[in-house]
Structures are given as C-alpha cells and as structure tokens.
Amino acid sequence: MKSKTADRIATGVFVAIAIIIVSILVGLFSYILINGFKHISWEFLTTPSSNIRAGGGIRDQLFNSFYILLITMIIAVPLGVGGGIYMAEYAKPGKITDTIRSCIEVLASLPSIVIGMFGLLVFVNVTGWGYTILGGALALTVFNLPVIVRVSEDSIRTVPRDLKEASLALGITHWHTIKTVLLPSAFPSILTGIILAAGRVFGEAAALLFTAGLSTPRLDYANWNPFSEQSPLNIFRPAETLAVHIWSVNTQGLIPDVEAVSNGSAAVLVISVLLFNLLARWIGSIITKKMTATK
Amino acid sequence: MQICIYPIMTYFRGVWCIMEKIIPAKERLIKSSKNRMDGELRGKILVILCAVIMISATISITIFLGTKGLQSFIKNGVSLIEFLTSTHWNPTNQANPEYGALPFIFGSFAVTFLAALIAAPLGIGAAIFMTEIAPSWGRKILQPVVELLVGIPSVVYGFIGLTVLVPFVRAHVGGLGFSLLSGMIVLSVMILPTITSIATDAMGSLPKYLREGSYALGATRWQTIRKVLIPAALPGLLTAVVLGMARAFGEALAVQMVIGNVRNLPSSILDASATLTTIITLNMGHTTYGSVENNTLWSMGLILLVMSFAFILLIRYLSSRRKL
Numbered sequence: 056m057k058s059k060t061a062d063r064i065a066t067g068v069f070v071a072i073a074i075i076i077v078s079i080l081v082g083l084f085s086y087i088l089i090n091g092f093k094h095i096s097w098e099f100l101t102t103p104s105s106n107i108r109a110g111g112g113i114r115d116q117l118f119n120s121f122y123i124l125l126i127t128m129i130i131a132v133p134l135g136v137g138g139g140i141y142m143a144e145y146a147k148p149g150k151i152t153d154t155i156r157s158c159i160e161v162l163a164s165l166p167s168i169v170i171g172m173f174g175l176l177v178f179v180n181v182t183g184w185g186y187t188i189l190g191g192a193l194a195l196t197v198f199n200l201p202v203i204v205r206v207s208e209d210s211i212r213t214v215p216r217d218l219k220e221a222s223l224a225l226g227i228t229h230w231h232t233i234k235t236v237l238l239p240s241a242f243p244s245i246l247t248g249i250i251l252a253a254g255r256v257f258g259e260a261a262a263l264l265f266t267a268g269l270s271t272p273r274l275d276y277a278n279w280n281p282f283s284e285q286s287p288l289n290i291f292r293p294a295e296t297l298a299v300h301i302w303s304v305n306t307q308g309l310i311p312d313v314e315a316v317s318n319g320s321a322a323v324l325v326i327s328v329l330l331f332n333l334l335a336r337w338i339g340s341i342i343t344k345k346m347t348a349t350k
Numbered sequence: 351m352q353i354c355i356y357p358i359m360t361y362f363r364g365v366w367c368i369m370e371k372i373i374p375a376k377e378r379l380i381k382s383s384k385n386r387m388d389g390e391l392r393g394k395i396l397v398i399l400c401a402v403i404m405i406s407a408t409i410s411i412t413i414f415l416g417t418k419g420l421q422s423f424i425k426n427g428v429s430l431i432e433f434l435t436s437t438h439w440n441p442t443n444q445a446n447p448e449y450g451a452l453p454f455i456f457g458s459f460a461v462t463f464l465a466a467l468i469a470a471p472l473g474i475g476a477a478i479f480m481t482e483i484a485p486s487w488g489r490k491i492l493q494p495v496v497e498l499l500v501g502i503p504s505v506v507y508g509f510i511g512l513t514v515l516v517p518f519v520r521a522h523v524g525g526l527g528f529s530l531l532s533g534m535i536v537l538s539v540m541i542l543p544t545i546t547s548i549a550t551d552a553m554g555s556l557p558k559y560l561r562e563g564s565y566a567l568g569a570t571r572w573q574t575i576r577k578v579l580i581p582a583a584l585p586g587l588l589t590a591v592v593l594g595m596a597r598a599f600g601e602a603l604a605v606q607m608v609i610g611n612v613r614n615l616p617s618s619i620l621d622a623s624a625t626l627t628t629i630i631t632l633n634m635g636h637t638t639y640g641s642v643e644n645n646t647l648w649s650m651g652l653i654l655l656v657m658s659f660a661f662i663l664l665i666r667y668l669s670s671r672r673k674l
Contacts, residue, residue: 058570058572058573059570061570061572061573062570062571062572062573064572065571065572065575065576066483066571066572068475069475069478069479069482069483070479070483072471072472072475072476072479073475073476073479073480073483073484073488073491073492075472076472076476076492076495076496076499076542076546077491077492077495079499079539079542080495080498080499083499083502083510083539084498086510086514087506087510133400134400134403134404135400137396137397137399137400137401138397138400138401138403138404140397140400141397141398141400141401142401144397145394145397145398146401154405155401155404155405157662158404158405158407158408158409159404160662161408161412161658161659161662162404162407162408162411164593164596164658164661164662165411165600165655165658166599166600166601166602166627166654166658167600167602168600168602168627168630168631168651168654169411169415169600169651169654169655169658170411172415172630172634172648172651173410173411173414173415175634176414176415176418177410177414180639197407197411200404200407204404228389228390229390229393230389230390230392230393230394231389231390233393234393254501255501257503258501258502258503258504258505258506259503260503260504260505260603261504261602261603261627261631264603264631264634264635265634265635269635298503298505299505301505301506301509302505302508302603302607305508305509305512305607306606306607314513317509317513321505321506321509321510324503324505324506325501325502325503325506328501328502328503329498329501331501332497332498332501
C-alpha cells in the first residue's frame with residue numbers, strides 16, 4: 056500500500072512541475088503582450104528614438120535589427136549549408152572530421168559575450184572599422200554558423216539513401232547529385248532550421264554590444280546610396296538593434312519613459328520571434344506536403 | 351503559398367542552370383565527362399572551403415582571445431594568483447590599483463550552480479512528465495511551451511526580471527532586490543528549456559524493455575522511474591544539466607540587469623553581486639582599449655572561454671559513459 060501512495064505523490068509532483076512550467080510561460084507571455092500592446096502604435100514604430108526626451112519610437116532600431124539579420128544570413132547561410140554538405144557528404148570518418156566536429160561544438164557552446172569580445176577585437180579594432188553593421192553581422196555569423204551547419208547536415212543525412220544511390224547509379228557525379236537530388240529534398244528542413252536560427256539572431260544582444268555599437272547615426276530613408284553616411288543601407292555605420300536598445304535604455308538610458316519604450320520594444324521583439332517560429336513551422340509543413348505525397 | 355515557395359525553388363535551380371552553361375547536346379556529350387569532373391572539383395573545393403573557414407574561426411577565436419587575455423599577466427604584470435584569489439577589485443585606484451577578480455568568478459559559479467539547483471529538478475521532472483506520465487497529451491502541450499521559452503530573447507528575460515522580479519524580491523523577501531537570488535531565478539527560467547529538451551531526449555531514448563521489465567516485476571510507476579529509468583538515463587540527464595549550466599555561465603545581459611553589479615563578495619543570497627560576464631558588459635565600453643583595466647576584462651573573457659572548453663570536456667566524458 057505504501058508504494059502505491061508514493062506513486063500517487065510522485066505523479067502529483069510531476070504534474071505540478073508541468074503546471075509550473077506552463078504557468079511560467081503563460082505568465083511571461085501575457086505580461087509581455089498585455090503591457091506591450093498598450094505602447095505599440097504606428098507612431099511608436101515609425102518615430103526615431105530619443106536619448107533624453109519622452110515619446111521616442113523604435114524606427115531605426117527595428118530597421119537595424121532586420122538589416123543586420125539580413126546581412127548575417129547572406130554570409131552565414133551559404134557558409135553553413137556548405138559546411139553541412141561537407142560534413143554529410145565529403146567528410147570521411149577520421150581525425151580531420153573529428154576536429155571539425157569539435158570546432159562546431161566549441162563554436163556552438165561559446166557564450167555570446169565571448170563572441171562579442173572576439174568581434175570587438177577582430178572586426179572593430181584589428182580592421183579599424185569601428186562599430187559597424189558588417190562587424191555585427193560577422194560576429195552573429197560566428198554565433199549562428201554552428202546551428203546552420205548542424206541543421207543542414209542533419210537534413211541532408213535524413214534524405215533517403217535510395218534517392219542518392221539511384222542518382223549515382225544513373226552515372227551522375229557526386230556533386231551533381233548533391234545539387235540536383237540531395238539539396239532539393241533537404242530544402243524544407245534546411246529552410247525551417249534557418250528561419251528558427253533567424254529568430255535567435257533577431258533577439259541576440261550581447262554579441263552586438265561591442266560590434267554594432269549602442270548608437271545609430273541620423274538616418275535618411277530617402278537615401279538609398281549604400282556608401283552614403285546617412286543611408287540606412289550603409290553597412291559601415293554603427294547600428295543599435297532592438298534587443299540592444301532594450302538593454303541600453305534600461306541600464307544607461309536617461310529617458311523618462313523607459314518602461315513604456317522597453318515594454319513596447321520587448322513586445323515587438325517577442326512577437327517577431329514568435330512569427331519566425333510560426334513561419335518556420337508553417338513553411339516547413341507546406342513544403343513537405345508539396346514535395347512528398349503525404350497529406 | 352504556392353506562389354510563394356515555387357519561385358524560391360526555381361530560383362535556386364535557375365542559379366545552378368546559369369552556372370552550368372547551356373550547350374548543344376552533341377558537344378555536351380563529348381565534353382560532358384570533363385565538364386562534370388570540373389564541376390565536381392569546384393563543388394568539392396567550395397564545401398571544403400566552408401569547413402576550413404569554420405575551423406579557422408574556432409582557432410582564431412582561441413588564439414586571439416588567448417593572447418589578448420594573457421596580456422594583463424605578461425605585459426602589465428598583474429599577478430595571476432592575485433587575479434584569481436584576491437577579493438579586492440579596485441583598478442581605478444591610481445596609487446595602488448588592485449585586480450582581484452575572485453568576487454566575479456565566485457559570482458559566476460554561485461549563480462550558475464544555484465540556477466541549476468532550481469532548473470534541474472524542474473527540467474528533469476518535466477522530461478519525465480512528457481515521457482512517462484502523459485506521453486500523448488503532456489508532450490503536445492509541453493513541447494511547444496519549451497520551444498517558446500527558448501525563443502524569448504535574453505534581454506526580455508532581463509527586462510522582466512528588472513521590472514517584476516526585483517521589486518517583488520525587495521518587497522517580499524528583503525534586501526535591495528538586485529541580488530544573487532534575482533539572478534538565480536532569471537537564469538533558472540532561461541536554462542529550463544535547455545535542460546528539459548535534452549533530458550526529454552535522454553529519457554525518450556531509453557529502450558522500452560526497461561520499463562516493461564520493471565512493470566512486469568510489479569513495480570509501480572514511481573519505483574520504475576526512480577530505480578530503473580533515472581539511473582539508466584543518468585549520463586544523459588547530467589549532460590542536460592551541464593549544458594544548462596554552460597548556458598547560465600555565459601549569459602550576460604539578463605543577469606547584468608538584475609544582479610546589482612557590486613565589486614564585493616556577497617555574504618548572503620540577498621546581497622547584490624556581480625559575475626564575470628556582467629563586469630565585462632559594464633566596463634568594456636568605457637575603459638580605454640589597451641589599458642590595464644581593459645586587459646583584465648579580456649582575461650575574464652579568457653576565463654569564460656576556458657570554462658566553455660571545460661564544459662565541453664565534461665559533456666564528452668558524460669557521453670562516453672553513456673555508450674558503455
């Protein structure tokens with residue numbers, strides 16, 4: 056009888072743990088969204104931020120976040136997918152492959168602040184660029200690369216062996232098989248992984264503090280010349296992203312409406328990350344349906 | 351959606367088509383083996399290049415941070431023993447600057463272990479709930495919950511800690527609110543999803559006959575979990591906790607916003623404190639590059655790097671035990 060009571064108690068504890076975790080999530084999300092929605096308005100999203108006065112928006116920070124994300128992905132996706140192809144198709148078991156695997160593991164486990172420091176050393180000081188979007192994007196590439204490599208490798212490995220063997224049996228070379236058979240079949244899961252990684256990059260701040268900086272120059276959105284100082288497209292300008300903005304107004308800010316600005320920004324950030332997640336699932340399931348015969 | 355996806359796919363194919371020039375069939379047949387071999391080589395070189403870039407990134411991070419981090423000991427003559435064991439941090443004192451980083455090293459370890467102490471039971475409990483208690487609906491609810499928790503950016507955790515947790519601790523527990531306790535709670539929520547998802551994998555990969563054998567002997571579910579499943583999955587569960595701790599150790603901004611950032615050794619859990627990461631974030635921006643104080647910050651970064659290597663070795667050790 057005693058062991059049955061213990062069993063009941065233990066079950067109760069496990070259910071309680073599950074309830075605690077769900078309520079943590081519900082609490083966090085409702086707090087962020089309820090407090091944030093009050094402050095999100097078209098005006099908040101389209102006015103530039105202010106350093107001293109109340110009523111600043113997040114226009115530039117929002118643009119910077121997406122722009123840095125775009126540049127990061129332009130660098131990281133080809134590198135990561137290439138690395139994934141190498142690991143899945145070319146790497147032979149042995150010392151070199153083990154080394155590469157350890158390198159990926161090390162990169163994946165580095166704290167983002169350490170990557171930020173590396174970025175500060177190499178992309179800011181050694182190159183002499185100062186705080187730039189490009190420096191930030193390169194730091195984020197280091198941060199993001201292991202994720203994309205792992206996703207691509209796993210997706211390519213899960214392509215059925217028959218497909219690859221059939222293609223090779225038709226006399227098609229290895230690289231051509233990778234291009235025309237393996238990559239298209241692995242495409243849905245690679246894309247899903249990349250979008251999820253993009254969500255992570257979007258919310259990252261510690262790696263950007265010392266690489267993309269804490270300020271944004273006055274931007275002129277009519278200026279599309281990427282080499283102009285005021286152009287939003289210039290990749291050699293400092294850029295404060297949304298996540299960094301939340302941190303800086305809370306720890307170093309002088310504005311009186313810190314709470315309002317950070318509530319609004321936090322909600323925008325969380326909603327964006329949420330959208331990335333939903334988009335990843337949605338696109339993943341749709342492409343899988345299109346490419347395979349499953350309903 | 352059809353409109354959306356297909357152009358992307360055809361775009362990718364289109365790019366490849368442009369790269370392979372379109373030539374008449376006869377010539378293509380004659381040249382084909384050579385062309386194919388060229389493409390083969392080009393492709394191989396391309397992906398090997400990607401792999402090389404990855405290795406060189408890792409090696410250059412280690413070398414750059416290593417040399418920069420050692421400079422304060424080699425060039426500036428800061429004593430390594432003092433750096434690691436002294437509790438006096440006063441780099442701005444002109445006459446007698448002191449570089450004892452022990453309070454921050456201690457803070458990092460304290461907050462990491464305390465966070466793991468909370469998050470490990472919760473995470474492993476959630477994993478057991480998902481795999482043993484309610485494998486069908488429990489998993490359907492908790493899996494997305496865990497994924498959403500991973501997705502919340504760390505600054506948002508820090509901000510909520512700052513606006514909700516810190517005033518709460520100040521009002522109901524005591525102290526200033528900025529404390530080890532707040533840091534520990536924020537971190538434990540942050541590492542909870544890491545621990546949960548890896549522990550779930552560890553529990554889920556246990557062979558079915560373990561459970562069935564135990565139930566067949568008349569054991570209750572709790573006895574099965576406690577005596578059979580947890581010991582069998584132990585290396586995997588420990589890996590989950592270590593990975594969570596590695597994340598907690600390196601987390602910077604969220605902790606920095608709630609821990610108070612003082613340079614003294616905390617005497618209780620309600621005292622404000624500081625960690626290696628928080629001191630780096632706070633001071634890196636406004637110390638002169640190349641100064642002694644700045645160099646000691648790089649030494650702290652080196653400690654973070656070394657610790658992340660140590661965590662990897664620990665995980666390697668644990669997973670080698672799992673294979674046995």
